[in-house]
Amino acid sequence: MDTIQIKDKKFTVSIKEQDILKEVARVANEINCNLAGKNPLFLSVLNGSFMFTADLMKRITIPCEISFVKLASYQGVSSTGVIKEVIGITEDLTDRTVVIVEDIVDTGLTMQRLLETLGTRNPKEIHIASLLVKPDKLKVDLNIEYVAMEIPNDFIVGYGLDYDGFGRNYPDIYTVVEE
Ligand SMILES: O=P(O)(O)OC[C@H]1O[C@H](OP(=O)(O)OP(=O)(O)O)[C@H](O)[C@@H]1O
Numbered sequence: 001m002d003t004i005q006i007k008d009k010k011f012t013v014s015i016k017e018q019d020i021l022k023e024v025a026r027v028a029n030e031i032n033c034n035l036a037g038k039n040p041l042f043l044s045v046l047n048g049s050f051m052f053t054a055d056l057m058k059r060i061t062i063p064c065e066i067s068f069v070k071l072a073s074y075q076g077v078s079s080t081g082v083i084k085e086v087i088g089i090t091e092d093l094t095d096r097t098v099v100i101v102e103d104i105v106d107t108g109l110t111m112q113r114l115l116e117t118l119g120t121r122n123p124k125e126i127h128i129a130s131l132l133v134k135p136d137k138l139k140v141d142l143n144i145e146y147v148a149m150e151i152p153n154d155f156i157v158g159y160g161l162d163y164d165g166f167g168r169n170y171p172d173i174y175t176v177v178e179e
């Protein structure tokens with residue numbers, strides 16, 4: 001399926017599942033090497049990161065824990081600038097090595113907010129793993145250590161990412177076709 005229609009928008013395939021998984025495996029290897037012996041706590045940011053988290057965690061071979069947080073900032077294709085924490089962090093982060101697992105860093109505002117929130121809970125260190133980064137869209141300075149792929153500014157769906165709630169289920173990533 002090279003082209004899909006979601007509501008009023010057409011999308012064309014831009015990154016195939018096998019290419020995504022190659023990069024996910026590379027990121028997992030880097031984490032396995034760098035965080036060995038640290039018993040990291042992976043914090044997956046719902047909803048978008050569910051597919052990346054599943055594929056990443058299957059390839060993590062060091063002892064670790066996984067938990068989930070949920071924030072919301074997007075409606076349609078542009079940021080509202082409003083960030084709501086829907087599901088909070090219940091774990092004790094004191095002295096823990098935390099790895100935030102995100103599907104995409106776009107403006108970076110969501111990540112900045114998350115870092116601020118987590119930073120008040122005395123973790124030993126916080127690392128960021130993001131499937132995708134749009135470097136040209138970043139508005140804040142972030143140290144994103146683990147990035148599977150950098151992509152252009154275009155709006156995308158698939159592999160967990162949505163347009164108005166739809167499109168998360170596709171195993172490939174699709175880019176919007178501007179008409
Ligand atoms: O860098 P930013 O411009 O802040 O954008 C990135 C955030 O936007 C998306 O979340 P969204 O609010 O759409 O929620 P979702 O994960 O449920 O799709 C994505 O999952 C990131 O959390």
Ligand code: HPA
Binds near residue numbers: 074156
């Ligand atoms: O390109 C995108 N697609 C879906 N959700 C998003 N959230 C930030 N950027 C995107």
